[in-house]
Amino acid sequence: MRFPPPSRLPRTRRLATFRRSTGLLGDFRFEQSDPAVFYGHLAEDTALLLESLHGDCTGTGLNGRTVLDVGGGPGYFSRAFAARGCGYVTVEPDAGEMAAAGIAVEASVRGSGTALPFRDGVFDVTYSSNVAEHVADPWAMGDEMLRVTRPGGLVVMSYTVWLGPFGGHETGLVPHYIGGDYARDRYTRRHGHPPKNVFGESLFDVSCRDGLRWAGRSGAEVCAVFPRYHPWWAWWLVHVPLVREFTVSNLVVVLRRT
Known part of the structure; x- marks a missing residue:
């Protein structure tokens, strides 16, 4: 199917600069050693991204909107959305993960992304950031x-593509190309313990192609598909089969429920 051109996203394009890309990539080195730094910066960037996308796709801002964060973990993103006047709700299946950072989130719900404990049409914006690759059936979550x-609301799914350089997460930039099992076992041998993200259990092979197929069959209006961490002039990569699997790194799918 054909996807909307970048020209339909003027606010989001202004955000997608080379400086932003290098800054976010630089933050990845803190993901394991200082998650508050990494996720604090990522939270602000995510809120800015959703604010821009909401403006581009609906013509309105986020103030007063209800936002559901699927797989929100310990709540790093809550303050960034509260600062924009949003009603923020996070859902997370792991109780330990919810309490990991000691952040108090007023509306924090324990539940599965593949069986969300909410009625139909509740939220104005529903998003997940770097969650789909940790779910055995990400499209059921989608x-x-x-x-x-709600009808007219936005769904934004952003996830790490397996064949991109960061598909293996903390197991390294290259080993996952040999295989997920190999990357997991190599990390365990080198560090004396399994990685946080265990291939086949909490990390899965999620492709760019499958995300685009899900968007096309979803029945919703496809507002945008683009690489999250690339400057806007590199967004064309998402439209090139095979090449996109290695170069997109993180795919953003934006749908508007009809």
Whole structure:
């Protein structure tokens, strides 16, 4: 199917600069050693991204909107959305993960992304950031995200593509190309313990192609597909089969529920 051109996203394009890209890539070195730094910066960037996308796709801002963060973890993103006047709700299946950073989130719900504990059409914006690659059936989660979003609302799914350089997460930039099992076992041998993201259990092979197919069959309006961490002039990579699997790194799919 054909996807909307970048010209339909003027606010989001202004955000997608080379300086932003290099800054976000630089933050990745803190993900394991200082997650508050990494996720604090990522939270602000995510809120800016959703604010821009909401403006581009609906013509309105986020103030007064209800936002559901699927897989929100310990709540790093809550302050960034509260600062924009949003009603923020996070859902996370792991109780330990919810309490990991000691952040108090007023509306924090324990539940599965593939069976969200909310009625239909509740939220104005439903998003997940770097969650789909940790779910065995990410498209079931995507369908649930659409279900709980009101008609006219946005669903934004952003995830790490397996064949991109960061597909293996902390197991390294190259080993996952040999295989997920190899990367997991190599990390365990080198560090004396398994990685946080264990291939086949909490990390899965999620492709760019499958995300685009899900968007096309979702029944929703496809507002945008683009690489999250690339400057706007590199967004064309998402439209090139095979090449996109290695170069997109993180795919953003934006749907508007009809």
